[in-house]
Amino acid sequence: MKIQAPPGMRDFYPADMRLQNWLFDAWRRVSRSFGFSEYDGPIFEFLDLFTIKSGDEIVSQLFDFEDRGGRRFAIRPEMTPTLARMVAARANSLPRPIKWFSIPRMCRAEKPQRGRLREFYQWNADILGVDDVLADAEIIAVAVAFLREVGLTPEDVVVKLSSRPIATAVLASIGIEASQADRAFQLIDRYDKLGPNEFRRQWNEAYGPDVPGERLERYLTEASLEQCLDLVAAAGEQGVAARTQFESLLAHLESFGVMPFCKFDLRIVRGLGYYTGPVFEVFGRRSELRAVLGGGRYDDLTTMLDGPRVPGVGFGMGDAPMMELLKELGKLPELEEELDIFIIDADPQLFATVQELAAALRGHGLATDFSYKRVGVSKQFKQASARGARYALVVGSEYVERRELTVKNLERGEQIIVPADDLLRAPQEALQRV
């Protein structure tokens, strides 16, 4: 019987792993450049941690199980609850701002599709303990820095940006109170997918003919940022504050130099969940794929876990959708195996020397390998190339006679002869000569 990988789960062969690590390296490099510290949590949590916040829909996507004591656990479907738990537990001793990132592996029991798997990695970056929209702006700047890092431009991707308070105020202006807004958010989120006719039908079904859905529709499709902000400011004191906040956010984004990537879009509302302030998603401009990144401000998460109030803002970026987008745009690098030195013997008698040299060079931290078979020099060179070695080292008669080695730079095709002692004393330096 043949057993394959479970549905929606991946094997990472070395070539896949190189790409995966390339992505992870970029995530880590960018995170650290903004002063973020890496953290991680357990691969599964008590089931309650996820049900408290999320509700039935997420729960139906959980891989959950019982231990022998009957306790209910679930493999994490997202990182934010774990983050909230960890931060709440030490809320009083962590220096602010808390700037943390993680690359957790997570599972959801969804039906797999392109760019959506049942097991995936997700880059999470969050700033906690800060109310200021400066944090919101910086978290968006982190996301944009990554997009730039992998060679994407404003022609390739867009950060669509909105804000829960703004959306709430727009809804209030047509008579929908905050307590009834969830269904409206859902419909707004799906406006593009539904199309005008289906949107109107479902809108009337939800709110009846008295609520002027057409006016909302005009705001969704035609209104400028200024018009939306004016409408928000007209909604009273809170509205004025929301407007000031959003303008401040935009000013910070300008200062960080990321505005070319950003675009206000009232249709971004981020489903249900815990968002309380600005929200944003990243899309490929010409792509049919869904968002590769989603995030926003969540100020009440730790209090939902009975912890002290710790406001936060952050995002998640999935490895699968990001890789799909990069593939679509031809931005994936060609990565070869990385080997510094391949040692070749010109005479099978000298193989013991090959092994000794390999041991010494490996001791210097150089990735070194050699052929397992005593075949001709030509074949060994062929293997050296196939392995992606930067240098070939030939052990031959010059070693027997004068303790010298031939070093060939396989990228440039040039070679020199160096004393073996030089190479063993300072190999990096000796290699640089050719």
Next chain:
RNA sequence: GUGGGUGUAGCUCAGUUGGCUAGAGCACCAGGUUGUGGUCCUGGGGGUCGCGGGUUCGAGUCCCGUCACUCACCCCA
């Protein structure tokens, strides 16, 4: 979870209206080549044609089921 499409070697694909021992390129292995690769020749291994059943003298080809992938819905990274 619900519907549509696809399924031939590790990968990309041929395979005529069902008809001899199922093919190609790339990749892999070995040799030509006992001191020079990435860009040469030659040969080899590898497929129960996703799996199971049915129709037929005969099925990679037709039918049913199933599994996987994929697209749409749901939801989302």
